[in-house]
Amino acid sequence: MIPPGADYLRILPELVLTFFGILVMLADPLMDPHKDRKPIGILAFVGAVLAVSATFIQAQHPGLAFSGMVRVDGFAVFFHFVVTVIAAVVILASISYMKTQQIRAGEYYGLILFGTVGMALLSSAIELVLVFIALEISSISTYVLAGFRRRAATSIESSLKYFLLGSFATAFFLYGVALMFGATGSTDIYKIGEVLRNGNVPTLAFVGVALMIVGLGFKVASAPFHVWTPDVYEGAPSPVVALMSTGPKAGAFAVMLRILFAASAPGWFWLIWVLAVLSMIIGNIGALVQNNVKRLLAYSSIAHAGYLLVAFVALPKTGEYNYGISAAMFYAASYAAMNVGAFIVISHFGSLNERYTTLDDYAGLGHRQPILAAILTVFLLSLIGIPITGGFFAKFYVFSAALKANLVGLVIIGVINSAIAAYYYLRIIVYMYMREPREGVPVTRIPAGLGFSLAVALIVTIYLGVVPGRVLDFALRSAQEMLR
Amino acid sequence: MNSSALNPYILTIVTFIPLAGAVLLMFFPRRDRDIRWFALAVSLLTFVLSLHLPAHFVNGQQGFQFEINLQWISTPNIHYHLGVDGVSMWLVVLTTFLTPLCVMISWKSIHDRVKEFFILLLVLQTAMIGVFVALDLFLFYFFWEGTLIPMALLIGMYGHERRIYAAVKFFLYTMVASVFMLAAIIWFYAKAGTFDFVALQTAIQAGQVPGFATAAPWLFLAFFVAFAVKVPLFPVHTWLPDAHVEAPTAGSVLLAGVLLKMGTYGLLRFNLGLFPEQARSNAPWIIALAIIGIIYGALVAMIQPNLKKLVAYSSVSHLGFVVLGIFSFTQMGLTGAVYVMLAHGISTGGLFMLCGILYERRHTYEISQLGGLATPMPVYATFFLFTVLASVGLPLLNGFIGEFLVLAGAFQAKAVYGVLAATGVIWSAGYLLWMYQRVFYGKVKHDVNLTLPDLTAREQAALWPAAVAALVMGVAPLLWIKAIDPAVRAAIQPVVQMTTQVMGR
Numbered sequence: 004m005i006p007p008g009a010d011y012l013r014i015l016p017e018l019v020l021t022f023f024g025i026l027v028m029l030a031d032p033l034m035d036p037h038k039d040r041k042p043i044g045i046l047a048f049v050g051a052v053l054a055v056s057a058t059f060i061q062a063q064h065p066g067l068a069f070s071g072m073v074r075v076d077g078f079a080v081f082f083h084f085v086v087t088v089i090a091a092v093v094i095l096a097s098i099s100y101m102k103t104q105q106i107r108a109g110e111y112y113g114l115i116l117f118g119t120v121g122m123a124l125l126s127s128a129i130e131l132v133l134v135f136i137a138l139e140i141s142s143i144s145t146y147v148l149a150g151f152r153r154r155a156a157t158s159i160e161s162s163l164k165y166f167l168l169g170s171f172a173t174a175f176f177l178y179g180v181a182l183m184f185g186a187t188g189s190t191d192i193y194k195i196g197e198v199l200r201n202g203n204v205p206t207l208a209f210v211g212v213a214l215m216i217v218g219l220g221f222k223v224a225s226a227p228f229h230v231w232t233p234d235v236y237e238g239a240p241s242p243v244v245a246l247m248s249t250g251p252k253a254g255a256f257a258v259m260l261r262i263l264f265a266a267s268a269p270g271w272f273w274l275i276w277v278l279a280v281l282s283m284i285i286g287n288i289g290a291l292v293q294n295n296v297k298r299l300l301a302y303s304s305i306a307h308a309g310y311l312l313v314a315f316v317a318l319p320k321t322g323e324y325n326y327g328i329s330a331a332m333f334y335a336a337s338y339a340a341m342n343v344g345a346f347i348v349i350s351h352f353g354s355l356n357e358r359y360t361t362l363d364d365y366a367g368l369g370h371r372q373p374i375l376a377a378i379l380t381v382f383l384l385s386l387i388g389i390p391i392t393g394g395f396f397a398k399f400y401v402f403s404a405a406l407k408a409n410l411v412g413l414v415i416i417g418v419i420n421s422a423i424a425a426y427y428y429l430r431i432i433v434y435m436y437m438r439e440p441r442e443g444v445p446v447t448r449i450p451a452g453l454g455f456s457l458a459v460a461l462i463v464t465i466y467l468g469v470v471p472g473r474v475l476d477f478a479l480r481s482a483q484e485m486l487r
Numbered sequence: 488m489n490s491s492a493l494n495p496y497i498l499t500i501v502t503f504i505p506l507a508g509a510v511l512l513m514f515f516p517r518r519d520r521d522i523r524w525f526a527l528a529v530s531l532l533t534f535v536l537s538l539h540l541p542a543h544f545v546n547g548q549q550g551f552q553f554e555i556n557l558q559w560i561s562t563p564n565i566h567y568h569l570g571v572d573g574v575s576m577w578l579v580v581l582t583t584f585l586t587p588l589c590v591m592i593s594w595k596s597i598h599d600r601v602k603e604f605f606i607l608l609l610v611l612q613t614a615m616i617g618v619f620v621a622l623d624l625f626l627f628y629f630f631w632e633g634t635l636i637p638m639a640l641l642i643g644m645y646g647h648e649r650r651i652y653a654a655v656k657f658f659l660y661t662m663v664a665s666v667f668m669l670a671a672i673i674w675f676y677a678k679a680g681t682f683d684f685v686a687l688q689t690a691i692q693a694g695q696v697p698g699f700a701t702a703a704p705w706l707f708l709a710f711f712v713a714f715a716v717k718v719p720l721f722p723v724h725t726w727l728p729d730a731h732v733e734a735p736t737a738g739s740v741l742l743a744g745v746l747l748k749m750g751t752y753g754l755l756r757f758n759l760g761l762f763p764e765q766a767r768s769n770a771p772w773i774i775a776l777a778i779i780g781i782i783y784g785a786l787v788a789m790i791q792p793n794l795k796k797l798v799a800y801s802s803v804s805h806l807g808f809v810v811l812g813i814f815s816f817t818q819m820g821l822t823g824a825v826y827v828m829l830a831h832g833i834s835t836g837g838l839f840m841l842c843g844i845l846y847e848r849r850h851t852y853e854i855s856q857l858g859g860l861a862t863p864m865p866v867y868a869t870f871f872l873f874t875v876l877a878s879v880g881l882p883l884l885n886g887f888i889g890e891f892l893v894l895a896g897a898f899q900a901k902a903v904y905g906v907l908a909a910t911g912v913i914w915s916a917g918y919l920l921w922m923y924q925r926v927f928y929g930k931v932k933h934d935v936n937l938t939l940p941d942l943t944a945r946e947q948a949a950l951w952p953a954a955v956a957a958l959v960m961g962v963a964p965l966l967w968i969k970a971i972d973p974a975v976r977a978a979i980q981p982v983v984q985m986t987t988q989v990m991g992r
């Protein structure tokens with residue numbers, strides 16, 4: 004059976020990304036191997052921007068596609084948009100990064116595009132096997148990307164560690180899918196939902212859900228599946244960290260939301276509750292003692308996964324699950340903006356071989372590079388959750404959803420954690436503005452491409468902090484759509 | 488055009504002009520002289536515009552005035568709701584009055600990163616005014632947190648040796664305390680569906696907030712902690728001496744003059760306004776802490792070898808009076824508390840300016856390094872004496888009125904409160920006058936002090952307004968009190984009702 008034409012429009016962003024990915028791979032060998040890969044980067048950027056605009060066409064065609072394997076709804080479009088924007092911003096920031104690192108490899112951009120296909124597909128796939136494939140597409144690309152600083156041992160370590168633990172985790176997920184199929188006789192998330200709502204819930208389903216949560220918990224770097232995070236983030240190239248700390252995470256959270264809510268998966272409340280609390284506490288305590296900025300933000304990303312999981316357990320008795328879901332969506336988007344921004348600043352400041360990544364290197368940055376320091380400060384304040392930044396409303400929505408569900412204890416834990424977190428983000432700001440600059444750390448101009456990508460991250464962060472209403476309304480509507 | 492046509496917009500204008508000035512400053516070339524003049528012009532303009540408020544304020548009218556209420560964010564339902572009553576109006580004017588003085592006092596002492604300094608100062612001003620005019624809890628929290636970052640940066644970037652320690656301590660104390668307030672604010676929204684102060688107040692009084700009865704003690708504490716740290720109330724005052732000693736002069740002036748008042752203002756507006764019952768039942772231990780603060784602050788000030796730290800501890804003592812006045816729940820006590828807030832802002836602001844002027848010449852705050860300064864610097868000594876007397880509470884100067892009213896209110900509430908607090912007045916006369924004697928009288932002990940230049944015209948320009956304000960506030964308190972009185976009456980009405988109900992049972 005040949006699928007109807009509209010089906011292709013429903014996966015248009017993925018198609019555009021794949022097309023440009025192949026184009027990049029074809030163009031790369033034609034270039035002089037000793038020349039910088041800027042043109043390839045621009046080509047990939049064009050592809051990513053077209054993919055962003057393709058999400059608008061996709062949004063015009065809601066519905067099922069490819070025999071019910073893909074479902075386009077507001078929820079899927081939201082995450083498609085977030086993920087493709089992340090890809091575009093990261094590619095743009097990578098161009099100057101690759102130049103300073105003297106890495107001449109066009110496949111880098113190809114891998115980002117292919118990886119983004121997986122991340123995007125995660126939010127629209129409703130067939131668990133397709134979810135698994137999407138997960139693998141996004142993971143395998145990021146495994147390779149993590150090792151792109153070939154000359155640095157830490158980068159190789161990062162790639163290998165991520166690969167070994169990552170494949171282990173996807174195996175867990177696959178096992179969970181198999182058990183779920185055994186329990187319900189289907190791999191379609193919505194059909195599973197019908198079965199689980201209408202009959203007795205078999206024990207196997209509980210095990211299946213738990214295993215899937217383990218697999219996805221690894222992808223979103225939530226404790227206790229977080230041990231890989233600091234090492235991987237430290238070794239991987241900074242723009243890649245910007246990508247993998249936001250894109251695959253957003254995708255994995257999207258899958259988790261669909262499986263847990265649309266499939267009415269049973270018995271996960273306390274499981275996620277514990278994951279959320281552990282992630283917040285371990286992430287924040289771990290970050291307190293870090294002296295490497297990349298490691299610090301790695302622990303912070305564990306903590307943020309925890310805050311986001313708080314939104315999952317916000318299940319009011321009235322059954323209005325869309326508050327929690329929309330809060331999680333908003334959090335994923337605003338976390339993406341501020342974290343991508345922070346890592347782009349780090350990538351620029353790191354110089355050749357990412358030499359300058361310790362806190363001492365950031366001393367006096369406010370003196371030497373006032374604009375860069377001011378921008379990083381905004382992202383850090385957003386990560387703390389200070390008003391007029393997206394991070395504030397993200398936390399606000401999550402905690403108010405939790406309070407609606409009467410989870411006062413969890414909110415108190417979360418609030419105390421965000422107070423602890425203020426300390427270590429503040430440490431970076433203190434180093435930048437209140438310490439004397441260190442000798443020999445260079446002052447570098449901000450290249451145009453990088454400046455533009457920073458501007459995008461900055462504008463989104465502030466936009467979400469000043470007028471969050473429209474985004475949240477959209478998230479609320481699409482959460483309802485997703486549940487239907 | 489009739490100038491009262493401005494009424495709905497004046498608060499927005501006054502609040503955001505400093506911010507607009509800060510944004511313009513960002514694009515200024517780094518010519519320090521222009522930057523200083525521009526900052527002065529912006530702050531003076533804000534002050535002049537803020538005088539519109541007392542000029543058009545209708546005394547005796549119930550509720551808030553100069554209100555503006557627009558929707559800002561639809562989900563959650565957050566409004567841009569501004570308005571002032573007699574209390575917050577004068578606090579706004581206090582803020583706009585002190586900021587130009589801060590600009591003038593920082594004229595020479597800040598010579599590195601001048602542009603950033605004045606940008607931070609103006610941003611801070613917008614946030615401070617915002618705190619006093621916001622009537623939407625969310626908006627209030629917005630501005631409340633907004634004061635934190637510029638102030639911490641001012642301390643951390645322009646302070647003295649231990650500035651980083653002081654800045655981080657200040658930030659963490661306030662931040663940790665205010666997240667509890669945020670949790671309470673979110674609770675209100677989750678249950679009542681609104682952030683609007685006025686709407687919440689009516690909903691609570693009508694008993695329309697589900698679960699309020701059980702949660703109220705905790706909510707009260709959550710708000711109280713945030714404000715108590717800011718005031719600062721004993722025993723959470725320990726950040727204050729560090730912050731004051733390390734801060735640049737302008738930072739100290741605004742910290743003592745305005746930021747501490749945000750705490751007492753919060754207690755008055757929210758703890759009394761939203762939780763009259765809890766305010767009443769918790770009053771005894773809060774008053775106890777306030778009295779401990781009055782006496783402890785005074786005793787510690789007595790033995791300080793550091794001039795600036797002495798003034799800082801005197802703030803702990805004075806702010807104890809404010810809290811005592813607020814929780815005495817008497818008309819006089821509350822009016823006095825508000826008056827002490829204003830008077831303390833001017834006289835302690837003045838003292839910090841004077842300390843800063845001395846530091847520019849001598850680079851020390853150690854009292855042992857000074858002595859006999861009245862000989863080389865007679866004009867300076869006169870200003871200092873005047874300000875010290877205002878702070879001590881000499882009749883006909885501003886400190887007297889407020890302290891007298893607070894003590895009268897405390898006696899009315901319970902005689903023992905009044906007796907204990909009254910000793911604080913004696914202590915404050917003791918440590919301030921003793922300090923004055925050691926610094927200014929006697930022989931000049933250190934030769935460097937012989938050649939200290941007296942006040943320049945610019946420094947006098949910064950000090951004269953404060954001195955005149957101190958005198959006028961002492962001679963004609965009615966100018967202020969007639970606006971404060973009705974606001975205060977509205978604030979204690981629910982508490983008093985509560986008390987009579989309890990007694991009637």
